[in-house]
Amino acid sequence: AQTVTQSQPEMSVQEAETVTLSCTYDTSESDYYLFWYKQPPSRQMILVIRQEAYKQQNATENRFSVNFQKAAKSFSLKISDSQLGDAAMYFCAYIGSNYQLIWGAGTKLIIKP
Amino acid sequence: DTEVTQTPKHLVMGMTNKKSLKCEQHMGHRAMYWYKQKAKKPPELMFVYSYEKLSINESVPSRFSPECPNSSLLNLHLHALQPEDSALYLCASSQTTSGGNTDTQYFGPGTRLTVL
Numbered sequence: 001a002q003t004v005t006q007s008q009p010e011m012s013v014q015e016a017e018t019v020t021l022s023c024t025y026d027t028s029e030s031d032y033y034l035f036w037y038k039q040p041p042s043r044q045m046i047l048v049i050r051q052e053a054y055k056q057q058n059a060t061e062n063r064f065s066v067n068f069q070k071a072a073k074s075f076s077l078k079i080s081d082s083q084l085g086d087a088a089m090y091f092c093a094y095i096g097s098n099y100q101l102i103w104g105a106g107t108k109l110i111i112k113p
Numbered sequence: 114d115t116e117v118t119q120t121p122k123h124l125v126m127g128m129t130n131k132k133s134l135k136c137e138q139h140m141g142h143r144a145m146y147w148y149k150q151k152a153k154k155p156p157e158l159m160f161v162y163s164y165e166k167l168s169i170n171e172s173v174p175s176r177f178s179p180e181c182p183n184s185s186l187l188n189l190h191l192h193a194l195q196p197e198d199s200a201l202y203l204c205a206s207s208q209t210t211s212g213g214n215t216d217t218q219y220f221g222p223g224t225r226l227t228v229l
Binding site: 033035037042043044045046047050089091093095099100101103104105106108 | 144153154155156158161169201203205207210211216217218219220221222223225
């Protein structure tokens with residue numbers, strides 16, 4: 001069975017600085033997708049970034065980028081130039097052949113002004 | 114446009130009430146999902162509809178009854194709920210459930226349910 005692990009329950013960063021959130025996963029599948037979702041206090045689960053396992057190039061979306069290490073089964077999220085609006089719970093998630101999302105436990109990101 | 118809408122935003126109900134949660138998407142997606150989320154936890158999958166047919170029911174109690182009237186709408190009918198059912202209920206949709214890029218799920222803002 002696939003698992004997703006986020007080992008940092010909480011992280012804090014100074015506004016305008018860079019922070020990296022960690023995620024590791026376990027799977028025997030070779031074709032899958034990985035996601036980072038953001039859930040601010042407003043509750044809506046927002047897709048931040050998506051990575052296809054067959055692509056070696058790391059996905060980027062503006063200030064958000066990932067470091068995808070397939071062999072190590074690692075999928076970290078880097079947020080550059082952190083802003084107050086980035087404060088949220090961040091969930092790492094995996095989807096494979098059975099189309100059901102497997103979620104990590106989440107990391108609460110605090111932005112210090 | 115990746116918008117999924119949910120109504121109501123908040124719902125308070127007694128254990129003997131019957132209520133419904135509604136979800137709508139206009140992205141042409143053919144798969145829709147209901148999740149239950151407790152505070153500070155990831156969402157838990159409840160139901161999946163694919164092409165308007167129920168494809169997954171994750172052993173959810175019968176007091177939760179899903180309905181998919183058409184490809185854009187998803188309802189969750191609630192009856193005789195328990196206080197432990199209080200949670201955030203999230204709806205999501207994806208293009209398909211056939212694997213690959215089209216499985217990316219987009220979420221609505223959720224309904225905060227409180228059962229007294």
